[in-house]
Amino acid sequence: MKKLQKMLFLAAVAATAAVFMAGGTLTAAHAAKTEKIIFAAGRPDDAWFALSHGLATMINERSEWLEAEVIATAGIGDATRLAQRSPEKRANHIIITMTPGMELWATPEYTTKKIGSMGMLSSAIVTLNPDIKTWADLKGKTIALPRKVPQSYTHIYIDMLRQAGILDSVKLRHGGTSSCLTALQDGAADAGAIMVSFTFPNNAAPGQFLEQLQTRGPVYFVEQGNIEKNITMMAEAGKQAEFKDAAVPPLAMVAAPKSFGPTQTEPLVIMTPPVDWAAGTQVSDKVVYEVTRIMYEAAEKGEFGQYHVIGKGMTPDFLVTSFWETEEDCRKNYHPGALKYFDERGIKLRSVKDTYKK
Numbered sequence: 400m401k402k403l404q405k406m407l408f409l410a411a412v413a414a415t416a417a418v419f420m421a422g423g424t425l426t427a428a429h430a431a432k433t434e435k436i437i438f439a440a441g442r443p444d445d446a447w448f449a450l451s452h453g454l455a456t457m458i459n460e461r462s463e464w465l466e467a468e469v470i471a472t473a474g475i476g477d478a479t480r481l482a483q484r485s486p487e488k489r490a491n492h493i494i495i496t497m498t499p500g501m502e503l504w505a506t507p508e509y510t511t512k513k514i515g516s517m518g519m520l521s522s523a524i525v526t527l528n529p530d531i532k533t534w535a536d537l538k539g540k541t542i543a544l545p546r547k548v549p550q551s552y553t554h555i556y557i558d559m560l561r562q563a564g565i566l567d568s569v570k571l572r573h574g575g576t577s578s579c580l581t582a583l584q585d586g587a588a589d590a591g592a593i594m595v596s597f598t599f600p601n602n603a604a605p606g607q608f609l610e611q612l613q614t615r616g617p618v619y620f621v622e623q624g625n626i627e628k629n630i631t632m633m634a635e636a637g638k639q640a641e642f643k644d645a646a647v648p649p650l651a652m653v654a655a656p657k658s659f660g661p662t663q664t665e666p667l668v669i670m671t672p673p674v675d676w677a678a679g680t681q682v683s684d685k686v687v688y689e690v691t692r693i694m695y696e697a698a699e700k701g702e703f704g705q706y707h708v709i710g711k712g713m714t715p716d717f718l719v720t721s722f723w724e725t726e727e728d729c730r731k732n733y734h735p736g737a738l739k740y741f742d743e744r745g746i747k748l749r750s751v752k753d754t755y756k757k
Contacts, residue, residue, distance in 0.1 A: 431463060431464065432462075432464060432465065432466040433464045433465075434464060434465050434686060435465070435467070435468065435491065436458075436465065436466075436467050436468075436491055436492070436493055436682070436686055436690070437467070437468050437469075437470055437488075437492050437493070438451040438452075438454070438455055438467060438468070438469045438470070438492075438493045438494075438495075438676075439470055439472050439477075439478035439481050439492050439493070439494045439495070440452070440469050440470065440471065440472065440478070440495055441471070441474055441475055441495050442471060442472070442473070442474060445474075446517075446518055446707045446708075446709050446710075447475070447495040447517060447518070447674055448469070448471060449706045449707040449710075450517055450518075450703060450706050450707055450709070450710055450713070451469050451493075451495065451676070452469050453697075453702070453703055453705070453706030453707075453710065454467070454676075454690070454693070454694055454697070454703075455467035455468065455469045457693050457702070458689070458690065458693050461693050462689055462693065464689075465686060465689050465690075475495055475496060475497055475500065475674065476500060476504070478495050478496065479494055479496060479500065479504045479509075479511070481494075482494050482509065482511075482679060483506065483508065483509045486681070489508070489509050489679045489681045489682075490679070490681040490682060490683075491682065492678070492679070492682070493514070493676055493677070493678050493682070493690065494511065494676070494677055494678070494679075495517065495675070495676060495677075496511055496674070496675055496676075496677045497520070497672050497673060497674045497675065498647060498648070498650060498672055498673055498675075498722055499550060499551070499552060499637070499642060499645070499647040499650075499672070500550070501513070501675070501677060501732070502645030502647065502732075503642060503645050503647075504550075505645070509679050509681075510679065510680055511677040511678060511679050511680075512677060512678060512679075512680060512732060512733055512734035512737075513675045513676070513677050513721065513732050513733045513734065513737070514675070514676040514678055514687060514690060514691055514694065514733070514734055514736075514737045515676050515691065515694050515695070515698075515718040515719070515737070516599070516673055516674075516675050516713075516717050516718050516719075516720060516721065517673075517674050517675055517676055517709075517713065518673070518674045518709045518712070518713075519597050519598075519599070519652070519673050519674065520552075520594070520671070520672045520673075520674060521594065521595050521596065521597035521603075521606075521652070521669050521671045522545075522592045522593060522594050522595060522669065522670050523592070523593060523595050523620060523621075523654075523659070523667060523669045523670070524542075524556075524590060524591070524592055524620070524621040525583070525590065525591065525592075525593050525609070525612065525618050525619065525620055525621065526583075526589060526590035526591075526618070526619050526621060527583065527612075527615060527616055527617070527618060527619070528589060528590070528619065529617070529619050531589065531590055531619065531621060532619070532621065532623075533621065533622055533625075534559070534560070534563030534565060534621070534622060535563065535564075535565065536621075537560070537563075537565055537569060537589070537590055537621065538565045538569070539568050539569065540569055540570075540589035540590060541569070541571075541572060541582075541587065541588045541589050541590075542569050542570070542571055542572070542588060542589065542590050543571075543572045543573075543574065543578070543579040543582040543583060543587075543588035543590070543591030543592065544556050544557070544571055544572070544573055544579070544591065544592050545573065545574070545575070545576070545579065545592060546573050546574060546575060547571075547573045549641070550641055550642060552647075552650060552670060552672045553573070554636070554639065554641040554642070555633060555636040555637060555647070555650065555670065556592060556636075557571070558635070558636035558639050558641075559629075559632045559633065559636050562632050562635060562636070563632075572587065572591075576594050576608060577608075579591045579592055579593060580593060580608050580612060583612055583615075584611075584612060584615055590621060592670070593608050593609050593612060594606055594607075594608040594609070595608070595609050595654075595659060595669060597652055597654065597669060597671055598709060598711065598712030599652075599712050599714070599716070599717040599720065600716070600717070600720075600754050601653075601654075601655060601754070602712065603652075603654035603655065603658035603659065603669070604658065604659070605659050605660065609659060613660065617660075617661075617662050618659070618660065618662060620659065620663050620667050622668065623663055623665040623666070623667040624665035624666065624667075625668070626653055626666055626668055626755070629651070629668040630649050630651045630668055630755065633649040633650060633651045633670070634648070634649040637649065637650075648722040648723050648724055648728075649722065649724075649752070650670055650671055650672050650673070651668050651669070651670065651671065651751075651755075652668075652669055652671040652751065652754070653666050653667070653668055653669075653754075653755060654666065654667045654668075654669055673721070676690075676694070677734070678690075678734050678736075680734070682734070682736075683736070684734075684736035684739060686736065687734045687735070687736025687737055688736040688737070688739050688740050690736075690737075691736060691737040691740040691741070692740055694718065695715060695740065695744075695746075698713050698714055698715045698717075698718050699715050701714075716749065719741060719746055719747070719748050720748075720749045720750070720751055720754075721748065721749070721750065721751065722750070722751045723750060724750050724752055725750060726747065726748050726749070726750070728750075729748035729749070729750065730748060733748065
């Protein structure tokens with residue numbers, strides 16, 4: 400019996416040594432981990448997945464007690480739905496979310512609070528017709544817009560058409576990002592929302608979808624130059640009945656002239672719903688504080704750019720900048736664990752509207 404026990408002990412030692420030699424995860428640091436979080440991070444080919452993987456890697460390397468894992472979801476909305484399903488997931492999942500979804504998908508059982516900004520889903524209303532310059536010029540035209548799902552930012556575009564007095568006269572074609580591009584390329588739509596690239600605070604560029612459209616000829620930008628007017632319209636659109644459960648702040652950034660090409664001769668308001676990391680209120684302040692610490696220190700070192708190109712825009716300023724219009728409103732929407740870290744460092748939360756000022 401003693402001989403058998405000795406053999407089993409030696410076998411266990413040999414197995415452990417093999418793990419170390421193979422570069423496995425059974426290390427002293429790993430064994431010391433006492434808590435674990437899971438990032439619900441979107442599709443594997445999403446920028447959000449790559450950046451979440453980067454943050455999880457840094458947590459595993461730099462935290463003495465917190466371990467992180469990344470899982471894929473069917474998209475941003477699905478990350479919220481996944482975490483809503485059980486008390487366990489609500490207490491140990493960090494999710495990717497966005498405005499307006501963060502406010503509107505909340506339930507009595509699951510309300511999320513922001514940890515830090517990650518990126519923006521930016522788009523502009525464009526056309527191949529040089530005679531279309533303003534909302535009024537779209538009267539009677541066909542317009543391609545993103546899918547019309549409940550409480551999505553598509554409803555902001557729709558309400559801006561209503562405010563312009565032309566909604567009843569236009570034909571709307573709803574579809575995915577690629578279908579909007581195809582409709583514009585094929586002439587099935589006279590104008591439409593096309594994805595563009597925007598990195599905080601002011602780095603705007605065409606991006607792959609606009610570049611593809613520009614192969615058809617010059618692309619023109621509807622409502623360029625009318626900055627205050629369109630930000631005001633966007634703010635009004637966020638108050639409509641579709642968003643009755645939580646008014647949506649203006650999801651607007653301003654692209655400098657020529658950002659998207661020579662035909663963009665004036666500043667242009669673009670729609671920029673933000674994508675953030677967030678956690679349910681059931682996730683402990685201690686865990687969120689540790690995530691925030693590692694996230695912010697990585698942003699200070701410029702480390703997120705190695706995981707995805709949009710990570711280059713993940714600066715310390717961007718992490719604490721939101722579309723809510725006052726610092727007080729920003730604080731209401733951040734997780735207490737994140738606020739504790741920012742307050743200890745003397746870091747102020749900022750509103751995007753501050754960037755509109757010249």
